[in-house]
Amino acid sequence: MIQFHDVSKRYKRKSVLNPFSLTVKEGSAVGIIGPNGAGKSTFLKLVASLERPSNGTVSFFGESYEKAIRRVRAEIGYVPQEIALYEELTVKEQLSFWRKIEPVEVDEAFLNEMIQTLRLNEVWDQRIDRLSGGWKRKVNICVGMLKNPSICLLDEPTAGVDLAAKEDIIGWLRKLHQEGRTLLYISHDWYELKQLSDEYMVFASGKPVFQGSERRLLEEKSNLMNSYKGDHELTRILQYV
Amino acid sequence: MLTYLSLHLNKWKKRPGLALFILLFPILVTILSYPFFQKAAEETAVPVAIVDEDESSYSTTVVRRVREAERLHVLSMSSPEAVESVQKGQVEAAFIIKKGFQDTLQNGEVEETITWVRSNESTLDVFAKEAIGAELMRISLNAKAGNTLEQSSSVSFEKGFQYADQFWEPEPLFQMDFKKGSSEDVAQGPVPLASWQMVTVALYFLYAWLVAILFLRTLIRDEEAGRLQRIRITQYTTYSYFAGHFLVMIVLGIGTFLPAAIALFFLSSTSVPVNAEWSGWAMAVLVTTLVITWFLFLGLGRKRWTIILFIALAVGSFTLTIADLGWTLAWPHSWLIHKP
Structure with a gap:
């Protein structure tokens, strides 16, 4: 569905993604792990x-991104790592604003379900800057998923979220995946990824060094640890696998 | 585009005190410092000399009424003294009411009744010219009415004159052509504001420009917080985001400048046409300045340091123009002051 062929990314002189090729299959739930600065967020972008x-x-479905850009953006929901919200607005105003700028009609039933599942009605009239980190994350996810996307890209959506809120979010994302949506x-948090993913991608040294099922990851784990011995953060992450 | 305007209105509504303060600050300053403005207005009245060679009731009336004009400081003197005063720059201009002034007007003529003496340095004497022109027109038309009535009916000249005069309240302004006493042809320019008014308008302009510059930080913060990325993925493009924010910046600039300028002109009893003329010109310069600022901001990559640069430019524009330190034509404040 989404194919990367010999893709690399540089910012000025700094290489952030070294050449790699891979395919993301439709309907898959891909858990992405790797140390900080390995290129995970850039890959998602x-x-x-x-x-x-x-x-x-x-x-994208055999068409270049340049040609398919509108379709890509219409089908992709992106939840960035940052809380990309207008802090002064209430939850209600926030969703209303993002709905207004959405070029396509928002699926009312999906939106209501999302609000119910994430229990946003409990903080409906509260300003974002007065909410806890967990609530902010939930609103951040809700805004990113507003268009009922078929491909959901989530960059550490539960960072700093309490356990109860995390369970709400994971449960809802699992449901989305079961309905056929693609998740990246x-x-x-390995435990969190294990609950959601049917496939994994491991990033190291600015590229994906592994893509496959949990069973294959377990088989490859020691090889990966040997290959990237110097990368202590990666080793620590893989120890949890 | 309007969605972004409503977004920012919504954000400002959350901090009504601050929003109102930003909007009303220049008006508050105007109202609070109005006594100072009044004093400044008195001190900056334009000095003009009037020579009454006719010493008739018509010429005396003209001199008396011109003396009533608030922005003129009228000095009576002899013809040689008046010319010398103009040459020395002690008065902006001199108006010599020639002998036979009353007879000429009663005969229905107005040409070459007053000589206007000015120098190359004269700029603000057009006020006096207007005031004298108005009186001249008033008397001449009254006299014409008096003459016509006397010839065609039993009504006396005086009665006809008085009758016609009552139609001149409130006093209208008319422009008259004068015979200029200076050798230089001076083009008839726009009605200038008093220097204190000009400085105040320039300060409001600076304020509005600074408010608009500070608003640009919103775009930087949107990018830093990832909101712009989110908008890009939501709306496919960022055209409406940028167009919407441009609109907000213009509204903010106009919203902070125009009420203050109108309040200033209103308080200082500036006539409605002059008020409209200057407000319109200032708005045009402000919008042009904001358009340039906007495109510079986009062209320089929407970086934080550009805000500092723009603040320095705005303050520099005001300071260099007011202090007349050269290179003034490059600055928006100079465009504001040198209205074509």
Whole structure:
């Protein structure tokens, strides 16, 4: 569905993604792990079409991203790592604003379900800057998923969220996946990824060094640890697998 | 585009005190410092000399009425003294009411009844010219009415004159052509504001510009917080985001400048046409300045340091223009002051 062919990304002289090729299959739930600065977020931004590759091609259902950009953006829901919300607005005003700028009609039933599941009605009239980190994350997810996307890109959506809120979010995302949506999910929490993913991607040294099932990851784990011995953060992450 | 205007209105509504303060600050300053403005207005009245060679009732009336004009400081003197005063720059201009002034007007003529003596340095004497022109027109038309009635009916000249005069309240302003006493042809320029008014308008302009510059931080923060990325993925493009924010910046600039300028002109009893003329010109310059600022901001990559640069430019524009330190035509404040 989404194919990367010999893609790399540089910012000025700094290489953030070294050349790699991979395919993300439709309907898969991909858990992405890796140390900080390994290129996970940049990879997600490439999928979201927020960044252009410096080299190589990205295609969406066989069409280049340049041609399919509108379709890509219409089908992709992106939840950034940052709380990308207007802090002064209430939850209600926030959702109303993002709905207004959405070029397509928002699916009312999906939105209501999302509000119920994330229990946003409990803080409906509260300003974002007066909410706890967990609530802010939930609103951040809700805004990112507003268009009822078929491909959901989530960059550490539960960072700093309390356990109860985390369970709400994971449960809802699992349901979305079961309904056939594609998920690409970055997290440092292996337990969380295990609940959601049917496939994993491991990033190290600025590229994906592994893509496959949990069973294959367990088989490859020691090889990976040997290959990236110097990368202590990666080793620590893989120890949890 | 309007969605972004409503977004910012919504944000400002959350801090009504601050929003109102930003909007009303210049008006408050105007009202609170009005006594100072009044004093400044008195001190900056334009000095003009009037020579009454005719010493008739008509010429005396003209001199008396011109003396009533608030922005003129009228000095009576002899013809040689008046010319010398103009040459020395002690008065902006001199108006010499020639002998036979009353007879000429009664005969229905107005040409070459007053000589206007000015120098190359004269700029503000057009006020006096207007005031004298108005009186001249008033008397001449009254005299014409008096003459016509006397010839065609039993009504006396005086009665006809008085009758016609009552139609001149409130006093209208008319422009008359004068025979200029200076050798230089001076183009008839726009009605200038008093210097204190000009400085105040320039300060409001600076304030509005600074408010608009500070608003640009919103765009930087949107990018830093990831909101712009989110908008890009939501709306496919960022055209409406930028167009919407441009609109908000213009509204903010106009909203902080125009009420203050109108309040200033209103308090200082500036006539409605002059008020409209200057407000319109200032708005045009402000919008042009904001458009340039906007495109510079986009062109320089929407970086934080550009805000500092723009603040320095705005303050520099005001300071260099007011202090007349050269290179003034490059600055928006100079465009504001040198209204074509």
